[in-house]
Amino acid sequence: MDLSPRASEPSRKPRKWLPIVLLSLVGLGGIVIVTQFLTSAIDYYCNVDEIGVRSGCEESTRLRVQGTVEQGSLQKTGGKTSFVMTFNDKSINVVYAGDPGGVFQECISVVAHGRMIDGTFESNRIEVKHSNEYAEKNADRLDSSGSAACSQVQG
Amino acid sequence: MSQVLQRTSATGTRATKVIGALAILVMAWVVVSGLVLTPQDVVQGESVRIMYVHVPSAWIAYLAFIFTAVASASWLISKKHSMGFDRFAGASAEVGVMFMAITLITGSLWGRLTWGEFWQWDPRLTTTAFLFVTYVGYLAVRRLEGSVEQRARRSAVVAMLAVLEIPLVHFSVVLWRSLHQGATVLNPNGDVKMDDLMLFTLFSGVVGFTLVFVWLVLHRQRTMLLVDVANRQGLDAAIAARKIEGSVN
Numbered sequence: 001m002d003l004s005p006r007a008s009e010p011s012r013k014p015r016k017w018l019p020i021v022l023l024s025l026v027g028l029g030g031i032v033i034v035t036q037f038l039t040s041a042i043d044y045y046c047n048v049d050e051i052g053v054r055s056g057c058e059e060s061t062r063l064r065v066q067g068t069v070e071q072g073s074l075q076k077t078g079g080k081t082s083f084v085m086t087f088n089d090k091s092i093n094v095v096y097a098g099d100p101g102g103v104f105q106e107c108i109s110v111v112a113h114g115r116m117i118d119g120t121f122e123s124n125r126i127e128v129k130h131s132n133e134y135a136e137k138n139a140d141r142l143d144s145s146g147s148a149a150c151s152q153v154q155g
Numbered sequence: 156m157s158q159v160l161q162r163t164s165a166t167g168t169r170a171t172k173v174i175g176a177l178a179i180l181v182m183a184w185v186v187v188s189g190l191v192l193t194p195q196d197v198v199q200g201e202s203v204r205i206m207y208v209h210v211p212s213a214w215i216a217y218l219a220f221i222f223t224a225v226a227s228a229s230w231l232i233s234k235k236h237s238m239g240f241d242r243f244a245g246a247s248a249e250v251g252v253m254f255m256a257i258t259l260i261t262g263s264l265w266g267r268l269t270w271g272e273f274w275q276w277d278p279r280l281t282t283t284a285f286l287f288v289t290y291v292g293y294l295a296v297r298r299l300e301g302s303v304e305q306r307a308r309r310s311a312v313v314a315m316l317a318v319l320e321i322p323l324v325h326f327s328v329v330l331w332r333s334l335h336q337g338a339t340v341l342n343p344n345g346d347v348k349m350d351d352l353m354l355f356t357l358f359s360g361v362v363g364f365t366l367v368f369v370w371l372v373l374h375r376q377r378t379m380l381l382v383d384v385a386n387r388q389g390l391d392a393a394i395a396a397r398k399i400e401g402s403v404n
Contacts, residue, residue, distance in 0.1 A: 019298045026292035033285050043332045044277045066332070102271045103198055111334060127270040132339040133348035134203060136194040 045111045049090035059116040065092070066111045066129065074106050085112065085121070093120045100126040166377035171370055178366035185363050188356040196353075202268035203353070209261040210340075211360035212254045213283075215368050217321050219251025220290060222372075224318035227311035238383065239376075241307035244314055245297055246375035248290055250368055255287045270334060278327035279335035286324050289317045303383060 046057035048067035057063060067085035074083045081096045083106075094112050104110065104126060114123035167175075189207035196203035223244045230240035262280070263273045274280065297310045323330075328337045340347055340357070347354065 016298075016300045019295050019300075022295040023292060023299075026288055026295055029288045030285060030292070033281060033288060044275075044334055045332055100271065103200065103202075103269055104271075105198075108198065125271075127272055127275070127334060129334055130198055130269050130336055132336040132342065134199075134206075134339065134350055134353050135197045135348075136350045136353075137197045137200065 048085055048087035048092055051092065051116065062113070062115050063121075064111050064113050065121060066109065067092070068109050069104075069106050071106045081126075085110065092116075094123055095120055096123045096126050100128070103128050103130065166374045166381070168373075171373050174366055174370045174373070178363060178370055181359060181363035181366060185356060185360045188352070188359065193352050193356050194350060199269055202265060205261050205265040205268075206353075207356055207360045209258060209265055210357060211364040212257040212261065214361055215364045216251045216254040216258055217325070218365070219247045219254060219368060219372075220286075220314075220318055220321060222247040223251065223293075223314045227314040230307055231311050231315075236304065236307070238303060238307065239380075241303070241311070242376040242379040242383070243372070244310065245294075245379060246372045248293055248297075248314065249375060250371045252287065252290045252294060253371075254364070254368070255283070255290065259283065259287060275334050277334040278331040279324070279333045282320065282324040282327045286317075286320045289320060293317055303386075 043056070045064040045066040046054060048065055050057045051063065051065065052059045065085065067087035070084040070086050070091065074081070076082075076099065079098065081099055083094055084091050085094050094114075096112070096114075100110075109129040109131065111127045111129050112121060112123040113125035113127075114121055116122075185207060189204050193204070193207075195201055226240045226244035226247065230236055230238075230244065233240065262283075266275070266280075267273045293310060293313050296313050297306055299306070299309065301309075325338075325341075327333060328335055329343070339349055340354075349357070
């Protein structure tokens, strides 16, 4: 039986690199998120009535514009969707190349990404901005059209 | 302390079994009500059913991170520095990160169905992602090398700073213009505009997720206790072995 003392081992333990690498990656991720946040997130959009009025909402720049799709204005022709977007009694014509799909409809708030060109807002992205109200879908009322349909969407 | 391992064959108790059974019952009700009994939303249609998972998971994540901060403060303030506080803080944060991940995933799916996008860098989404990353960082801090006391002190400081992000996340839709809708239940006006059964199912989800959270945290903090005890036993055994070697020489 070998009873001789064990050979002395180095006193320093190998450093655990995994947590350090993970922490560095987390820090890097945080920086990326904050950078994106500062450049993109604060005040996500301009309202329709602020175009050309509010700082950061200049007509010459690419904008995200928020407003409500006006009732009776929605038209889909030749693969394009056009509608009037309104906010605070100000309106703009919007043309979107394609069908927004999803829950896009009249009387709903949307955020359109694009540019003002010759008085028309040419959009290449439409995001539906739904409200914080939730109500039961009523099949009878949905089948109706005009003001009844719009009032149901608006609650 | 070493007897803890010997007398513990599982992390469950009668209380955790009761909590677990209640969690199963409530969650079963939430599944049935959320998928079958509740109506479609007038605008969102069937996609509104994601709300019964998305909103409770977000609230429970907030709750978990607040518990982590309170337990961390308790560890720092208490004279005995009971490691139970530290283990509870760690367990709560781990479960909270899981619920936050569920929030982000379900929110992303819901966003695709309503906004038309999985993700946008809007204030609510960005601050939520930042909160998630912060608590992943907290968990990484807990795994840095050092004694259990060092682990507790470092992570307690991080937890007490990180919890300050929660008000920023919650009020981001008020402070800035956001694509994300404002609060329905916890809105400043207190005027909840939601169908009655939808609201009841939502609250059922909160109760069910809370029971799941409590069940998971109790089991996890006991698992952490066993790990700490096992590590301590390993250290004691190593010291005893060196002493024997010393006496032989």
